[in-house]
Amino acid sequence: MVEYGREALDFIEGLEKLTSVDRAMNAMMAGFRRFGFETLILTGLPNPEQRFEQMVLAKRWPPEWFKIYTARQYDRVDPVVRLCRRSVNPFEWSEAPYDAEKEPGAAEVMNRATDFRMARGFIVPIHGLTGFEACVSLGGEHLDLNSRSKPAVHLMAMYGFDRVRRMLAPPAAARKLTAREREVIAWSARGKSAWEIGEILKISQRTVEEHIVHARQKLGARTNTHAVAICIREHLIEP
Amino acid sequence: MIHVISAANRFLYEDVIERHFRLRHEIFVGERGWKTLARPDGREVDAYDNIDTVYALAMEGDRIVGGHRLYPTTRTTMVAEVFPRLASVRGVPSDPMIWEWSRFFVVKDRRDGKLNLELLAAVQELCLAEGITHVSAVMETWWLPRFQEAGFVVHPLGLPALIENQWTMAALIEISADTLAHIKSLGQITGSVLLRRGPQHSIVDRALMARRPATSNAA
Numbered sequence: 001m002v003e004y005g006r007e008a009l010d011f012i013e014g015l016e017k018l019t020s021v022d023r024a025m026n027a028m029m030a031g032f033r034r035f036g037f038e039t040l041i042l043t044g045l046p047n048p049e050q051r052f053e054q055m056v057l058a059k060r061w062p063p064e065w066f067k068i069y070t071a072r073q074y075d076r077v078d079p080v081v082r083l084c085r086r087s088v089n090p091f092e093w094s095e096a097p098y099d100a101e102k103e104p105g106a107a108e109v110m111n112r113a114t115d116f117r118m119a120r121g122f123i124v125p126i127h128g129l130t131g132f133e134a135c136v137s138l139g140g141e142h143l144d145l146n147s148r149s150k151p152a153v154h155l156m157a158m159y160g161f162d163r164v165r166r167m168l169a170p171p172a173a174a175r176k177l178t179a180r181e182r183e184v185i186a187w188s189a190r191g192k193s194a195w196e197i198g199e200i201l202k203i204s205q206r207t208v209e210e211h212i213v214h215a216r217q218k219l220g221a222r223t224n225t226h227a228v229a230i231c232i233r234e235h236l237i238e239p
Numbered sequence: 240m241i242h243v244i245s246a247a248n249r250f251l252y253e254d255v256i257e258r259h260f261r262l263r264h265e266i267f268v269g270e271r272g273w274k275t276l277a278r279p280d281g282r283e284v285d286a287y288d289n290i291d292t293v294y295a296l297a298m299e300g301d302r303i304v305g306g307h308r309l310y311p312t313t314r315t316t317m318v319a320e321v322f323p324r325l326a327s328v329r330g331v332p333s334d335p336m337i338w339e340w341s342r343f344f345v346v347k348d349r350r351d352g353k354l355n356l357e358l359l360a361a362v363q364e365l366c367l368a369e370g371i372t373h374v375s376a377v378m379e380t381w382w383l384p385r386f387q388e389a390g391f392v393v394h395p396l397g398l399p400a401l402i403e404n405q406w407t408m409a410a411l412i413e414i415s416a417d418t419l420a421h422i423k424s425l426g427q428i429t430g431s432v433l434l435r436r437g438p439q440h441s442i443v444d445r446a447l448m449a450r451r452p453a454t455s456n457a458a
Contacts, residue, residue, distance in 0.1 A: 005328040009328050088381040131351070158383050161384070
């Protein structure tokens with residue numbers, strides 16, 4: 001009998017010793033490959049004003065698939081993403097409901113994924129303290145997923161996410177935002193969209209989005225809401 | 240403030256302890272639907288509520304707004320008695336410096352605010368002061384990312400399992416000054432979150448006394 005439990009816990013302990021996101025992702029891929037997984041993504045879930053690619057922490061995805069997924073904004077119609085937002089429990093992609101007739105976009109995502117050896121998958125939702133939503137999503141063709149292996153994948157995914165998140169979060173010293181970054185976050189706090197902020201500050205929307213991404217990276221924030229909350233809490237902007 | 244209630248000073252809090260049993264019933268049975276805890280007298284009390292239990296109860300004036308409890312692993316614990324399979328990989332903890340942490344609750348109108356973080360700070364501050372090195376916990380898996388975000392170092396004792404349709408796991412959480420500092424920074428908490436009224440005793444000493452003596456083979 002496979003010792004799923006011992007291997008998973010040893011894997012989790014091993015994660016702490018890894019010193020780069022790349023090494024952590026390699027270790028995760030090696031660990032998850034035993035269950036038949038071939039692709040992996042650790043990502044926050046975007047709100048309507050965010051782009052999927054801004055939210056990705058780390059991934060091992062076929063580059064072509066990432067290009068298509070982002071260009072066609074598949075995250076907005078992906079039934080797996082939809083269910084993930086409402087779920088605390090992990091689930092197989094096949095458990096995400098959609099109506100193939102009424103939701104052709106959903107059907108399209110699910111079908112095209114199979115072109116990239118992502119016929120089946122398993123997703124672990126991650127909900128943080130400040131309402132932040134993220135997930136670890138794993139895909140493959142021939143999966144070894146059963147009632148004993150699922151809990152192992154579940155636990156490994158949660159710890160893998162946390163390890164990478166911590167490595168990407170900058171130390172407190174590096175949190176200093178530029179005046180422009182603070183300005184952009186302040187307008188975001190007032191509910192302005194990236195486009196509107198661009199209009200107000202007379203810069204391109206693209207530039208606004210870059211400021212937001214940099215600010216979030218410096219603050220270690222997963223979403224704009226989180227960034228706003230941190231800034232208010234640390235008196236970087238007016239509430 | 241979060242009141243620390245133990246064997247030494249519980250005589251000051253008998254009414255509070257009673258009221259919190261009813262509040263636990265409302266929240267754990269009523270809201271969370273943990274039907275196995277339901278009791279006809281409307282008090283959520285179990286085998287780990289007794290003279291050895293240490294309660295941390297957050298109060299606003301007379302009102303109980305949240306809390307949790309600690310129980311010595313030198314006595315029989317929930318993990319040992321009810322959920323041993325959740326600790327099947329690393330084993331069930333039994334040590335005077337490891338206490339079982341359970342029944343974490345916050346009243347509805349105080350959820351997801353500062354009180355949450357104060358309660359998390361409370362377990363760290365209390366255990367640090369008492370020389371407790373770890374707390375063990377049985378928790379729904381969705382707690383894990385929340386603990387991690389709060390800076391807790393959480394070591395799983397085994398794989399999660401479905402318990403009453405919720406993914407649940409057992410873990411050991413490290414007690415450290417670093418973790419306490421992290422939560423206090425997150426919650427903008429300055430100073431102590433604990434209030435200790437009346438006579439106090441060493442919590443760990445009581446756990447040492449509770450350790451079962453080795454069975455003697457003397458005829």
